[in-house]
Amino acid sequence: MSKTIIRSFYPKQVSLSHLLIFILIVTFFGACQSNRSAIKGPIKEEGVDYLMTKLHDNELKFKTLTSKFTVDYSYDRKQNDFKGQVRIVKDSAIWISFNQDLGIEIARFLITEDSVKFIDRINKNYFAGDYVFVNDFLSANIDFGILQSLLIGNDFEYYEDINFKASVDGKRYRLITTGRNKLKKFVRNNEDNTRLLLQTIWLDPASFKISEIRLKELTRNSKKLTAFYSDFLDLQNMKFPTRVDYTIEADVPVKVTVKHIKTGMDEPISMPFNVPEGYPIVN
Numbered sequence: 611m612s613k614t615i616i617r618s619f620y621p622k623q624v625s626l627s628h629l630l631i632f633i634l635i636v637t638f639f640g641a642c643q644s645n646r647s648a649i650k651g652p653i654k655e656e657g658v659d660y661l662m663t664k665l666h667d668n669e670l671k672f673k674t675l676t677s678k679f680t681v682d683y684s685y686d687r688k689q690n691d692f693k694g695q696v697r698i699v700k701d702s703a704i705w706i707s708f709n710q711d712l713g714i715e716i717a718r719f720l721i722t723e724d725s726v727k728f729i730d731r732i733n734k735n736y737f738a739g740d741y742v743f744v745n746d747f748l749s750a751n752i753d754f755g756i757l758q759s760l761l762i763g764n765d766f767e768y769y770e771d772i773n774f775k776a777s778v779d780g781k782r783y784r785l786i787t788t789g790r791n792k793l794k795k796f797v798r799n800n801e802d803n804t805r806l807l808l809q810t811i812w813l814d815p816a817s818f819k820i821s822e823i824r825l826k827e828l829t830r831n832s833k834k835l836t837a838f839y840s841d842f843l844d845l846q847n848m849k850f851p852t853r854v855d856y857t858i859e860a861d862v863p864v865k866v867t868v869k870h871i872k873t874g875m876d877e878p879i880s881m882p883f884n885v886p887e888g889y890p891i892v893n
Contacts (some may be wrong), residue, residue, distance in 0.1 A: 646695065653781060704757065839856040840854075846876070853868070
């Protein structure tokens with residue numbers, strides 16, 4: 611990838627490398643209190659099988675999802691904010707557009723199971739690659755399913771549920787595993803099925819929605835990623851978090867707060883991605 615793109619993607623001094631960390635891992639992380647249901651007394655201890663079943667039963671189930679959002683972004687003591695919209699076709703594609711205050715698009719992303727593409731309208735060029743680029747760039751093993759799950763607050767759908775341990779942590783349930791593999795039928799020939807060294811999930815005891823998820827030692831340089839989900843919206847008798855606070859604990863911490871302001875589900879959507887004439891491809 612060109613140094614020009616990395617350094618000057620956003621006019622408010624937010625580099626593309628920082629934004630890619632935000633988009634492609636979390637894709638979209640701030641210390642805050644999760645929105646938890648009021649539980650006055652102690653909660654009953656439950657086993658892993660029960661909690662995993664309740665977790666999956668209460669996840670957001672959809673064919674398509676659309677949302678407009680605002681983002682507050684903090685990196686190296688620099689604070690920025692911008693707007694955008696996301697469109698998801700489940701298990702197929704994620705389309706994201708970022709805009710300036712005046713509604714002028716600054717970047718457009720199209721992420722599929724096999725490819726990562728974006729148009730940089732500031733530098734007037736575009737990138738088209740695959741997850742080799744993403745994983746080399748981030749020193750991590752991630753895939754489309756992880757990105758999709760972290761966006762909407764679901765569990766990693768195509769991963770084994772074995773090796774979890776369940777406990778009560780204050781007024782929430784906690785599920786923790788020290789190694790979680792992708793289900794064999796979803797592993798491709800050239801894909802490493804070992805993804806996470808340590809994953810911790812906290813569940814709200816009333817809704818059994820994920821209120822917090824933490825990924826530790828995901829990368830070789832020991833980055834820690836945490837997502838807090840709150841302000842849940844009833845969406846076709848299911849709950850969707852309209853606020854997500856993400857944190858990446860690295861050499862320079864990254865904090866991102868995403869607030870969804872208009873969300874729709876299972877409606878026809880389009881994902882236009884037309885590269886303007888004269889935009890060169892960059893590596």
